[in-house]
Amino acid sequence: MQKADIGLIGLAVMGENLILNMESKGFTVAVFNRTVQKVDDFMDGRARGRNIIGTHSIEELCSSLERPRRIMLMVKAGKPVDDLIEQVIPHLEKGDILIDGGNSHFPDTIRRTRALEEKGLLFIGTGVSGGEEGALKGPSIMPGGSPKAWPHVKKIFKKIAAKVEDGTPCCEWVGSDGAGHFVKMVHNGIEYGDMQLISEAYLIMSLALGLKPAELQKIFAEWNRGELNSYLIEITADILGKRDDITGKPMVDVILDTAGQKGTGKWTTAAALDLGIPAPTIAEAVFARCISAIKEERVKASALLKTPAARFKGDPKAFVEAVREALYAAKICSYAQGFAIMAAAAGEYGWKLNFGEIALLWRGGCIIRARFLEKIKEAFDKNPGLGNLMLAPYFRKIMLKNQESLRAVVIEAARMGIPVQALPSALAYFDSYRSARLSANMIQAQRDYFGAHTYERTDRKRGEFFHTEWIRE
Numbered sequence: 076m077q078k079a080d081i082g083l084i085g086l087a088v089m090g091e092n093l094i095l096n097m098e099s100k101g102f103t104v105a106v107f108n109r110t111v112q113k114v115d116d117f118m119d120g121r122a123r124g125r126n127i128i129g130t131h132s133i134e135e136l137c138s139s140l141e142r143p144r145r146i147m148l149m150v151k152a153g154k155p156v157d158d159l160i161e162q163v164i165p166h167l168e169k170g171d172i173l174i175d176g177g178n179s180h181f182p183d184t185i186r187r188t189r190a191l192e193e194k195g196l197l198f199i200g201t202g203v204s205g206g207e208e209g210a211l212k213g214p215s216i217m218p219g220g221s222p223k224a225w226p227h228v229k230k231i232f233k234k235i236a237a238k239v240e241d242g243t244p245c246c247e248w249v250g251s252d253g254a255g256h257f258v259k260m261v262h263n264g265i266e267y268g269d270m271q272l273i274s275e276a277y278l279i280m281s282l283a284l285g286l287k288p289a290e291l292q293k294i295f296a297e298w299n300r301g302e303l304n305s306y307l308i309e310i311t312a313d314i315l316g317k318r319d320d321i322t323g324k325p326m327v328d329v330i331l332d333t334a335g336q337k338g339t340g341k342w343t344t345a346a347a348l349d350l351g352i353p354a355p356t357i358a359e360a361v362f363a364r365c366i367s368a369i370k371e372e373r374v375k376a377s378a379l380l381k382t383p384a385a386r387f388k389g390d391p392k393a394f395v396e397a398v399r400e401a402l403y404a405a406k407i408c409s410y411a412q413g414f415a416i417m418a419a420a421a422g423e424y425g426w427k428l429n430f431g432e433i434a435l436l437w438r439g440g441c442i443i444r445a446r447f448l449e450k451i452k453e454a455f456d457k458n459p460g461l462g463n464l465m466l467a468p469y470f471r472k473i474m475l476k477n478q479e480s481l482r483a484v485v486i487e488a489a490r491m492g493i494p495v496q497a498l499p500s501a502l503a504y505f506d507s508y509r510s511a512r513l514s515a516n517m518i519q520a521q522r523d524y525f526g527a528h529t530y531e532r533t534d535r536k537r538g539e540f541f542h543t544e545w546i547r548e
Contacts, residue, residue: 077103077128078103078139078140078141079103079104079105079128079139079140079141080097080102080103080104080140080141080145080231081097081102081104081105081140081145081146081147081228081231082104082105082106082107082130082136082137082139082140082144082145082146082147083097083104083105083106083107083146083147083148083149084106084107084108084109084133084136084146084147084148084149084150084159084163085108085148085149085150086106086108086113086114086117087149088207088210089149089176089203089207089210090106090108090149091117091121092207092208092210092211093147093149093176093203093210093211093214093235094106094122094127095121095122095125095211096210096211096212096213096235097231097235098122098125098126098127100231100234100235101234102126102231102234103126103127103128104126104127104128105127105128105129105130105136105139105140106122106127106128106129106130106136107130107131107132107133107135107136111131114129114130114131115129117129133162133163133166134166136166137163137166137167138166142168142170142171143168143170143171143172143197143227144167144168144171144172145171145172145174145227145228145231146163146171146172146173146174147174147175147176148160148173148174148175148176148177149176149177150177151177152177152178152179152180152183153179153180153183156175156177156179156183156187157183157187160173160187160191164191164194164196167196169195169196170195170196170197171196171197172196172197172198172199172221172224172227172228173191173196173197173198173199174198174199174200174201174218174224174228175187175198175199175200175201175256176201176203178202178256178259178260178263178337178338178339179200179256180256180260180338180342181200181253181254181256181257181260181342181346182253183253184198184200184219184220184252184253184255184256185252185253185424187200188200188220188221188251188252188253189252191221192221197220197221197223197224197227198220198221198224199218199219199220199221199224199225199228199255200218200219200220200252200253200255200256201216201217201218201219201220201232201255201256201259202215202216202217202218202255202256202258202259202260202262203215203216203217203259204216204217204259204262204263204437204440204441204442204443205237205440205441205442206442209237209440209441212237213235213236213237213238213245213439213440214235214236214237214245214440214441215236215237215245215246215262215436215437215439215440215441215444216232216235216236216245216246216436216440217246217249217255217256217258217259217262217433217436218232218246218248218249218255219248219249219250219251219252219253219254219255219256219257219258219426220251220252220253220254220255221251222248222251225248229248232244232246233246236440237439237440237441238439239435239438239439243435245435245436245437245438245439245440245441246436247429247432247435247436249426249428249433249436250421250426250427250428251425251426252424253424254424254426254428257346257417257420257424257426258417258428258433258436259339260339260342260343260346261343261346261413261416261417262413262437262441262442262443263339263340263343264339264340264342264343264344264354264357264413264416265343265357265409265410265412265413265443266307266340266442266443267336267339267340267343267357267360267361267364268356268357268360268406268409268412268413268497269305269307269406269409269443270307270360271356271359271360271363271364271496271497272356272360272402272405272406272409272497272498272501273307273308273311273402275488275495275496275497275498276398276399276401276402276498277291277295277311277315278493278494278495279398279484279487279488279493279495280294280394280395280398282491282493283387283394283487283488283491283493284387284391284394284395287325288315288316288325288327288328289315289316289325291315292312292315292316294395295308295311295312295315296312298312298399299312302403302446302447303399303402303403303406303445303446304445304446304447305443305444305445305446305447306441306442306443306444306445307442307443307445308445314326314327315327331370332367332370333367333368333370334363334364334367334368335364336361336364340357340360340361340364341361343357343413343416344357344358344361346416346420347412347416350416350419350420350423351419352412352415352416352419353412353415353504353507353508354412354413354415354416355412355500355501355503355504356405356408356409356412356497356500356501356504357409357412357413358500359496359497359500360496360497362496363496363497382492383492385490385491385492386491387487387491389487394484394487396480397480397483397484398480398484399480400476400477400480400481401477401480401481401483401484401485401498402498403473403477404473404474404477404478404480404481404501404505405481405497405498405501405502406447407464407465407470407473407474408465408474408501408502408504408505409497409501410451410464411463411464411465411470411504412504414430414451414463414464415463415464417430417433418430429455429459430451430455430459430461431451431452431453431454431455431456431459432452434448434449434451434452434455435448435452438452450467450469450470451464453469454467454468454469454470463508465505465508474505478502478505481498481501481502481505482502484498485498485499485502516530519531520543523542523543523545524543524545527542529541529542530542
């Protein structure tokens with residue numbers, strides 16, 4: 076009987092597309108699904124005539140694999156992953172490898188890696204980005220977990236990963252235990268920020284300038300030919316050019332303004348808070364989705380909480396350019412926050428993260444792929460210990476040049492009552508980071524006043540703490 080190179084459990088669209096991707100690169104894949112009928116349907120459909128082995132039990136799947144066995148799990152994060160691992164373990168031998176390809180929370184991956192290694196098994200938690208199309212044609216892959224497992228999956232992962240122009244695969248070992256899923260989580264957090272910033276640029280130009288979707292389509296398409304070139308800008312232009320088959324209206328105008336989320340943005344924000352790293356743009360992107368979800372409340376409030384009518388009085392063409400520059404500056408701030416989170420996590424969890432390589436992983440296949448990721452790679456290659464992305468010469472130059480536009484756009488949005496959250500947060504992040512003095516001295520005074528929490532002094536060395544008797548009898 077022919078043995079498969081790798082097994083995959085979970086025949087949702089992502090799982091099916093990854094299987095077809097692997098098979099197209101010369102690998103034989105064994106497949107299983109909890110609902111066995113899906114296996115038969117897949118084998119009779121998309122898998123027909125391919126080097127794919129359909130199995131009807133976990134035991135059959137495991138017996139059909141070359142050793143060490145490599146089994147990829149593509150199921151819903153959380154308890155389903157743990158339950159499936161427990162079902163598979165009895166059919167494995169020492170040195171076999173389990174791979175979780177879902178969006179699992181990194182603490183779960185740390186726990187699972189340690190638990191399986193204690194049993195003599197190896198575990199990989201890998202981020203897979205690119206959506207359904209990426210899974211089929213080449214995703215960005217961010218593996219981490221048991222280092223001993225990497226040589227056994229390296230060939231497969233690199234062959235199925237997206238390739239950039241020079242042929243380099245968007246896949247490299249990230250680090251031990253939960254590092255891969257952590258990096259994927261931050262990728263998604265940056266994605267939240269990116270999407271919110273783009274949507275705010277769209278809204279500002281729509282409301283301030285009265286531009287229609289067809290006009291905005293041309294603007295975003297033009298932006299995609301320059302330094303803002305990215306997958307998200309590209310699809311935004313496509314979206315703005317699409318018309319609804321039912322009404323004939325622009326598609327974007329018939330889509331309800333309530334955004335969903337699956338949790339990775341929230342996890343990124345929570346991780347930033349746990350690590351003490353400022354990530355306001357990513358956090359505001361999450362909160363923006365939260366406030367979008369209370370649609371009925373917002374509709375009621377819109378009739379009761381009126382603001383003074385304000386009209387745009389400037390040069391529309393110049394303002395469009397200002398929005399472009401503001402978007403680029405804010406985008407840099409958002410990415411800076413993401414990389415700062417990863418740097419802090421590397422120290423906290425003992426991961427040796429290579430930020431230049433991580434930027435390389437994101438250049439193709441993934442949702443946040445963008446031209447300027449090459450600039451990020453160059454920045455970290457030149458200075459691996461770079462404290463903040465905004466300090467790199469290229470990005471410092473952009474921030475200093477574009478900050479005026481970011482301020483102008485935020486001011487105009489505030490003046491006209493246009494709801495934006497991420498753009499102002501990016502500006503606040505930039506201004507706070509570049510400020511030698513903040514308002515925290517007053518906060519420390521307040522904390523010491525009501526709770527005797529102590530403070531440090533400007534005229535003493537760091538690490539010495541003092542208390543003032545604020546109230547005297």
